[in-house]
Amino acid sequence: MIADFIWPGAMLIALFVALFSGYAVGFALAGIGIIFAVVADVPMVFLSMGVQRIYSGTLTNWLLAAVPLFIFMGLMLESSGIAERLMRSLAALAGRLPGGYAFAVAIIGVIMAASTGIIGASVVLMGMMALPAMRSAGYDMRMATGIVAASGTLGILIPPSIMLIILGDQLRVPIGDLFMGAIYPGLLLAGLYFLYIAVTAIFAPKRMPPPPQGDPAPKLRVVMSLIVDLVAPMLLILSVLGTIIAGVATPTESAAIGAAGATLLALVSGKLSFASLKRAVFDTAKTTGMVAFVMIGATVFSLVFRKLGGDQMIEDLFNFGDVSPYVTLAVVMGLIFILGFFLDWIEISLVVVPIVAPIVANLEFGHGLTPSQITLWFTIALAVNLQTSFLTPPFGYALFYLRGVDTSIPIGTIYRGIVPFVIIQIVALIAVVAFPQLVLHLPGVMQ
Template sequence: MTDPQVAIMMLALFIFVVMLGFPIAFTLMAMGVIFGYYAYYDPERMTSIFDNRIFDLFVNQTYSVMSSDVLTAVPLFLFMGYIVERANIVDRLFTSLRIAAKNVPGSMALASLLTCALFATATGIVGAVVTLMGLLAYPQMLKAKYEPSYASGVICAGGCLGILIPPSIMLIVYSATTNVSVVKLYAGAFLPGFMLAGLYMIYVVTRAVLNPKIAPPPSEDDTADISGWALYWLMLTSFVPLALLILSVLGAILFGLATPSEAAAVGSLGGLVLAAAYGSLTWERLKESVYLTVRTSAMVCWLFVGSWTFASVFSYLGGENLVKEFVISLDLSPIMFLILTQIIIFLLGWPLEWSEIIIIFVPIFLPLVTHFGIDPLFFGILIALNLQTSFLTPPMAMAAYYLKGIAPPHIRLTQIFAGCMPYLGMVLLAMVLLYTFPGIALWMPEYFYGH
């Protein structure tokens, strides 16, 4: 076998082993070391079995990842999200938005989406948002006689917005993988993120107008206890503090007042202050937030170590050039290449998490992105939009499984899947709009940074 053929076998074997359920980070490291040992094997220079350059590469990649300035923002933003999640801030926020929107059709669903969008901006952790809103808003919608599939779709789709809306952890990982400025990525993702949230809200309200039975209006008993100045005070103490925290963090990044890591550190401190102000900062909650932050950060870092080792060996064997030459031989136009890559990413989203897709497969696509003259920033925003589908598409829709895990026993998984399907259409519509009007993603980076 030639070296490029070995590289393709390496990639195919990795996908097969992952499908068997082996941990992805350690599978990547094992594949990288095993095939790297073959790639760098030189019997004339070896003095022992461990005298192989793959071990030096593995150590260097580990050091590079652990010393990355860009990745420093990941644990800080994660900690901010976890501490906000455990401070009962979202409970107050949902209650105030639900009452404020009581005269709008599908008011609870609309309030849930608004809360998800704001909370996703604060945390960026899909599982956390879906689970928390599933415990908080989902039972209230079911109690109000909302159709289960309608209510399920709202929670699942709203919970996935954190992949796209800044300060998205995914965009930080994409930045570290591609060397695209994370500040410009945040600026580029801002309008597409809220465009997608807006499409979700339009769909929710329109369905409630066309079929009021799926989302009955709230009874007088649900909203009679809070009105007037009491509602204003509730909004002031729930919506405004969290909104100010998020806007200050994003504003500091977008206006160049602080790096993402510095802004994330201030955001973490702000989250602690908010939790203390609400009387929710306990030692147990702080300890749990730190533990979850360390666990998730370690997962991301070891994925980087494994994927960069894997990608280095894959490229050294000629696999990257083989893929590039094959795609170029298809004689695709840039738009056809974009459609092809987005279909591949959509399919990869079934067996793989977004982190594996970004860290493993984006480096393979990146030389082709340059060849076809496509802006890597624009490509990254499209991927972030597309990855919404990986959490919503049966049979591997992780958002649906998160919700099923905390839903009442009588709610069937098929009902949750049915509720997710219309939101896939909204994501596809958002992608078509972004294809047609790329300025949606590129206007803010060009305006602020001359991108």
């Protein structure tokens, strides 16, 4: 029995060694797959199936065309200056209340998340806007960096999310159902952020003092400015998510609507130029190429891995006998949480998730759920779990984005500041696992 799993086990070891060495992920996945196919004497004609899967599953996949469109939408929205105006309006509305900047950052994080799924752009943008103001107001920088990093990562969960599109493609779950299923968990997570900020503002106001007293603007003018600044992103959100949920447009078509709408907003705001358009197109192509190449490599790796008995090895590994299915689910979630310390969500989504998802889909959780409902529920729980991979050291990307914005902040301060928000995300994950209807209610109602 053990001899049957030597090859797939060796493949996993080789993969982790290659990833931790810093080697390019796409090359590592494809190279390890081909090398083990040769060493294990897999017929070369079998690898031709990989070419077919790459062509039909990635290169001609109409659904994946939404990825570059959503990336472009996010970059153009960043160029429009809407977030900067919202920050000023929300901070002015808070006035002399403790935690005003913190609430403003969290609210903008939700709005940006529902408008774009570009984590790097959101974290960098909010860091550049909020960190100098928070420092001048006397904020505890652990609190400031934690709020900015956590709020900036909401876009990976709240739709439209690139991660949900890729997970849906990998697990064959309708993207519209994933978008609807992610709304309640995303709002729950944002609500927990707000609760934590409110509790801190009440019981430890010195960590989030109000800004220095200046000439207060009339409240009516501030409210009107805030409403005007909210109209454009709200229309963009409704045009993207509304068309998907209503069944008027596919995710790809709605992504095109969003890209066009964000470009129009940048034009109306006077921020659209040839330089900004060139940068957005270049960054879109670069990010899309990276994602597509990892998907191609993952296709080759998984094809050879399954051929060498990898599926059976994983199934036996998670076969705990007569135990609660929640034990199996907890082990899977724990494994993915730990991998998030070291691997990017793309690598986990394309390599690990397709292997463990069928195991969870065949479990009986006692809620009368169908396999398709279990897969939908599991996918959203995964998304909540994978969001922590942006925040958990040592390789949390949001932490390094933030460090790049302000190099004067010690990395240890950023690490300590993110701990409460990682705990909040674990609480949200437990809630999603314990109450499947948080995920399944809205898709069920819409159907």
